Amino acid sequence: MSSVYFPKELSWLAFNERVLQEAADPNTPVVERIRFLGIYSNNLDEFYRVRVADVKRMIAICQSDGELALVEQYTELLKEIQRKVKKLSKYFDQLHKQVTKDLRRYNIHILHYQQLLPEQIEWAQNYFREKILMHVAPILLDNKVQLLQRLNDSSVYLHVALNRPSKAPKYAVLEIPTNAMSRFVVLPPDGTRKKKQIILIDDIIKLCVDEVFRGFVKFDSAKAFSFKITRDAEYSINDEIDESYVEKMSESMKQRLIAEPVRIIHDQGVPEEMISDLRKRLKISSIDTIQSAGHYRNFKDFIGFPNPGRAYLEHSKLPVIRSKAFAQRNTVFEAIADGDILLYYPYHDFTHFTEFVRQAAFDPLVRHIRLNIYRVASHSRIISSLVDAVDNGKKVTVVVELRARFDEENNIAWSKRMTDAGIKVVLGNPNVKIHSKLCIVTREERGKIKHYAHFGTGNFNEKTAKIYTDLSLFTCDDELAAEAVQVFDMIQNPYKKVRFNQLQVSPINARSKIQSLIRQEIQRCTEGHFAQITLKINNLVDNELIDDLYRASQSGVKVRAIIRGMCSLIPGVAGLSENIEVISIVDRFLEHPRIMVFENGGDPKYFISSADWMTRNMDYRIEVGCPVKSPAAREMIDTLLDFQFKDTLKSRVIDEHQTNTYVKRGNRKKLRSQIQIHQYLKEQEEN
Structure with a gap:
């Protein structure tokens, strides 16, 4: 393996080790600790289903093609995976014994039949x-x-x-x-x-x-x-x-x-x-x-x-926060017309989105609802509202991605039910997965068509919205909404030429737009201006984009990144990436947003996206990244990122060996970003 890229499979195992660290943390409530062991186990199952299976498949393909050097390379990777899994399994068994012992201290006993x-x-x-x-x-x-x-x-x-x-x-x-x-x-x-x-x-x-x-x-x-x-x-x-x-x-x-x-x-x-x-x-x-x-x-x-024990043995519930912007208006459309609204789940109440769809289902001015589905809850109020919309004479178009891994059967069943209800169901594209998180409500207001758009980083899933952190942007900006409608048209007419000026749409222009933004930071840095790129994504494993970040670092651009999962970029290497800092946060909620901020010579550009920086997301999926224009929404993103970079309790340093050492607190006060963010958002909505 190349020394400038950390193998993504081993990086994934390093992420799962961070999950085990949560099970090991004595400050984590004991019932939550055994649940983290369950999360680790579930993750490892998926790792074998997908990552290990893929490595074994590559060995077989390379053997068939006579690529002996690649066979040796992948075989060695498989051995490294097995060594790491064996080490983590031993750690898991130790933690399991310790956690069950700690449960007994609170009079909770897990018995064997013997x-x-x-x-x-x-x-x-x-x-x-x-x-x-x-x-x-x-x-x-x-x-x-x-x-x-x-x-x-x-x-x-x-x-x-x-x-x-x-x-x-x-x-x-x-x-x-x-x-x-x-x-x-x-x-x-x-x-x-x-x-x-x-x-x-x-x-x-x-x-x-x-x-x-x-x-x-x-x-x-x-x-x-x-x-x-x-x-x-x-x-x-x-x-x-x-x-x-x-x-x-x-x-x-x-x-x-x-x-x-x-x-x-x-x-x-x-x-x-x-x-x-x-x-x-x-x-x-x-x-x-x-x-x-x-x-x-x-x-x-x-x-x-x-x-079965006391309430303090698990995380206390954080009360969901109601959006003041929505609460102050009679309808969601009045609220969005007042200005863009950015929500952050699970801190904000996900029912703001379900209410967006529910009101659209019976609003006399609504003509068309468009939505794309990747993963939805098994009992989806959103889909129930879409059925109501058809009953109310609305046109409803739903794009269903049948190949959402491990949700295929669920999505097949939903597509059949929606078709039977009269919804126009578009079954994705056999060549590219559709992973964007779009919903467009079209109204006729005073004889003119007006689009209300939702751009998100997470799925329209009431269940996961309670445990995943994700951003949700509601806007009626004419250009953004019109381009969102174009995405749906492109899906239904894949051979039609389209042009996006505002949106980053994979596989059309997302890669080139991101690379252009990186080059602009390099150019400003060479001109003597402060230049910085800030990222918060789930996975960073696309070698081409990693190379762009290396070039930015070598030019003096500061790169800060929060990567939850796989990270093939190796930070802090002299002459390569000394200007790149990467941390990872694992806590009670699964960190899931994708955020990009480019300094742009003092006039920062902000984006949220459905796409991780993986080759599949850039080249083989339909993804949508959206600029964030509202000053209030930008300020909120700045604050969220600031809290996470200052986290002294749940933040780990991603170094060249991915050893998962916690960020050193020094003489700084204890700060747990997820709790701090909840408090901040609560105060913002109350004041």
Whole structure:
């Protein structure tokens, strides 16, 4: 790998290590700490589905093409990944033991079935018969069963050995029914009522596993071990078959369901003959694909770990903030006509956006609502309002991206429901993903057409809007809104030539506009002016843009960046990037906005965007970046960034080795930017 780019896969693992740091932080409430372990586990699953699968795919492609040097390069990268994952897994296990120990200090105990008292065993057996057994359908393994096609990589399974007298064991597999019930069961209180005891349904099933098979198979004893598979998340779309895009996507999704596993993890202490049986049935050839780990598979369910104890064991709720600009007017359109409104979720109330769509659905002056969907909530009030709009005679156009990874099925279902309701559904573009966050409401006011536009950095998803930080800009600026309408026209007419003066639209002009802004900073710096670029994005891995930032640094331009996830740029290297400073913030909310500020000789230019600085976002997706013109909105962005660069509690330095050291506080006061931002926004709206 080139020494001027940090491998993005290893950088992603460094990000996930920052998540583990939150689980390790004793200042984080203890229930939140075990939830962070769940977040880490969920992230690692996705890492294997996407990143590791991609590296393995590249090895296979390069081998086929005879590119032996690249085969060696990717093979070494895979080894580095495995070494890092092994190190993080060891750290995870240590933290899991520590956090469960700390939970016990607050009288919260997570029990294994071997730890149950006789009366608890009786209770668990009854619970199994009454609540769990109805959801359990084992797969009895024989030579006819194609196990690989029966397993879902979002589920946990038990591999069961039914030991028989004078015969080889009979094997079976059963799914832990977490789709039908909570994985966590709070046991009845003991006599003191102080101790809160929790058991997972995995352990209840292990305790009662013989009851599942009794009467169907003759056996002396049964032993069950947990395992989980992770599949390659990629799929291909056959363009030669004459069928609808939805049908093609549905067929492509089936490829993922039978894709070769990139990882199998199982309990420690599993008998070797059971591992051999599993490897054979799942057609596992690589020794590195199957791994042993701690007690629980699919730890991501711990994201929803319950708090049976005191309220202070989890984060206190931050009250959502109502926008004064919206509250002071009768309608959202009156408020936006008064001036641009910038909101910051989850601090601001996301219902301001849902109200924007709801009011548009029945407003007599509204003629057309346009919206693009990447990820939406499973119960979306936004889509319900769009259906209401059709019932009220409005024209509604919704662009649905069917290939939003891991939301494909949800989006296919929504597209069918909206089509049935009379909404014009545009199923994206097979060649580029549509990742922009646009909503346009068109009204007829005094005989003239007026567009009200929303530009965002996050999805129209009521659920994630409570845990992701994202910016939301409402404007009726004629030029911005007209160009936003052009984006929808471009999606529906991909061969029509379009020109954007104000917006940064991938793959049309976003890269060239950003590069031009960087060059302008370099030019001003060479002319003796102060020059600075400030970025807040999720990922920085596009080598071309990284090279531009290196050139800016070498010219004397100051570059400040807040990167939550992957960062292939290496800051602080003499002669290359000594003028570049990068930090990362991981806290209770997932940092998700994309912000760019260019000093521009003392008249800064501000942008928010749906795009990260990744090659896919610049060249292979439809993304939209929008200039922020309102002085009040610019001041708000400056303040948000200032708080984050001054964070002394949750900020980590991204250095050349990505060791995740916390920013040194020195004699500065403690400042936690997410809490400080909430306080600032609250005061702004109240005053």
